[in-house]
Amino acid sequence: xxxxxxxxxxxxxTKSKIFFFAVCALSGITMIPLFLILWxxxxxxxxxxxxxxxxxxxxxxxxxxxxxxxxxxxxGGILNxxxxxxxxxxxxxxxxxxxxxxxxxxxxxxQKKRIANIVxxxxxxxxxxxxxxxxxVVYIWVVIPMSGYSAMAGSVALAIMMLPxxxxxxxxxxxxxxxxxxxxxxxxxxxxxxxxxxxxxxSAFSGLFTGSLLAISRVMGETAPLLVTxxxxxxxxWDITHPTSAISLLIWEFYNDPNxxxxxxxxxxxxxxxxxxxxxxxxxxxxxxxxx
Numbered sequence: 001x002x003x004x005x006x007x008x009x010x011x012x013x014t015k016s017k018i019f020f021f022a023v024c025a026l027s028g029i030t031m032i033p034l035f036l037i038l039w040x041x042x043x044x045x046x047x048x049x050x051x052x053x054x055x056x057x058x059x060x061x062x063x064x065x066x067x068x069x070x071x072x073x074x075x076g077g078i079l080n081x082x083x084x085x086x087x088x089x090x091x092x093x094x095x096x097x098x099x100x101x102x103x104x105x106x107x108x109x110x111q112k113k114r115i116a117n118i119v120x121x122x123x124x125x126x127x128x129x130x131x132x133x134x135x136x137v138v139y140i141w142v143v144i145p146m147s148g149y150s151a152m153a154g155s156v157a158l159a160i161m162m163l164p165x166x167x168x169x170x171x172x173x174x175x176x177x178x179x180x181x182x183x184x185x186x187x188x189x190x191x192x193x194x195x196x197x198x199x200x201x202x203s204a205f206s207g208l209f210t211g212s213l214l215a216i217s218r219v220m221g222e223t224a225p226l227l228v229t230x231x232x233x234x235x236x237x238w239d240i241t242h243p244t245s246a247i248s249l250l251i252w253e254f255y256n257d258p259n260x261x262x263x264x265x266x267x268x269x270x271x272x273x274x275x276x277x278x279x280x281x282x283x284x285x286x287x288x289x290x291x292x
Contacts, residue, residue, distance in 0.1 A: 041272060045265030053077035053266055057235060058250055064259035074260065078267050080236045081250040084151065087238060088230060088246055089216060091155030096162040097212055103163075104170025105196060111175075120171075127164035134160050135225030143229055151237070151244035154230030158222060162215040169211020173204035206286050213282035217275045223248040247271050 052075065059067075059076030067074045103119065110116045135157050142153040181203060185195035201208065226232075231243040232253065251267045254260040 038272070041265055041269040044262075045267075045269040048073060048263055048266035049269060053270065054082065055079055058245075058253070058263070059260070061257050061259045064257070064263075068259060068262075074262055078247060078250050078263070078270070080233060080245045081247040081267070083236050083238070084230070084233065084245040084249075085220070085247045087151050087240070087244060088154045088158060088226070089220065091152060091240060092158040092162060092219065093212075093216065095155060095159035096166055096215070099159075100163050100166025100212075100215075101170050101201075101208060104167045105174060105200070107167065107171045108174035109196075123164045123167045126160070130224075131157075131161060131222050132224040132228075135228040138225065139228045146241065148241075149229060149231035149243040151230055151240045151242070154226045154244065154246070155240070157225035157229045158219040161219045161222065161225070165215040165218060166211055169207050169214075170204070173207025173211070174200060176207070177203050206288075210282045210286040213278050213285070217278040217282075220275055220278070221248050221271055223252050227252070247274075 050073070054077060056075070056077040057080040058078055059074060063076065064074045103123075107116050107120055138153055138157040138160070142156050143149055146153065177200060181199055182195055185199040186192070190198070226246055226249055230246060230249065232245045232249040233243045234245070237244045247267055247270065251264055251271070254264045254267065
């Protein structure tokens with residue numbers, strides 16, 4: 001009997017080790033494409049990664065062609081894309097985060113209601129809609145009534161794409177909180193609104209903040225909806241009612257112009273660094289403010 005137990009234990013230990021090494025190997029395989037992408041972007045984009053990239057607007061095709069003929073770095077940068085991305089994202093955040101958080105709270109507090117189930121299903125469906133479809137819909141809703149492309153239209157498109165992730169992260173974060181928090185707040189005489197705003201939301205801050213940052217990083221590199229809403233601009237623009245550029249739009253424009261192709265790599269590297277930075281920051285916040 002003792003030998004049988006020993007052989008069983010050895011079998012389980014061996015199976016556990018095999019499974020552990022298999023998981024490690026598969027995890028390493030999933031990281032290979034990321035490192036290859038980073039290496040390719042760094043190798044081809046570092047030459048144009050200079051101070052001009054952040055301080056000058058995108059060059060014209062003629063300027064780039066003359067630089068290539070003289071075998072010198074392409075002049076100019078992507079300042080108009082950086083400022084446009086910040087403007088569009090700021091407006092999208094102002095639209096999506098309040099709506100998403102309020103909707104998530106409603107879903108968490110009314111889990112069994114029929115309308116909550118409908119809203120939850122629609123939110124999940126919205127997450128699967130292609131971005132170009134959202135862009136076309138926003139074109140009909142915003143661009144046509146405003147009689148022109150604008151940063152506002154681009155922000156609306158990105159805000160719609162951000163909503164599902166913010167709603168779901170808010171709902172799950174609120175549901176993870178112990179019911180005693182809400183009960184204690186109400187027992188102390190606080191109104192429902194006060195308990196939600198001053199007790200539940202601060203307690204679920206980690207999930208809310210992380211979900212919002214991940215939603216921002218998810219839409220930061222979107223190009224298709226901006227092509228039919230924001231359109232792009234060759235100059236710096238802070239007017240939300242006028243066409244505005246973005247880093248992703250500039251990458252598309254550079255890709256379609258052989259003279260500007262070298263700027264694709266530096267612009268893509270910068271965009272990837274932004275997304276990686278936001279994701280790492282979100283993980284650090286989630287770890288620091290982890291819900292117990």
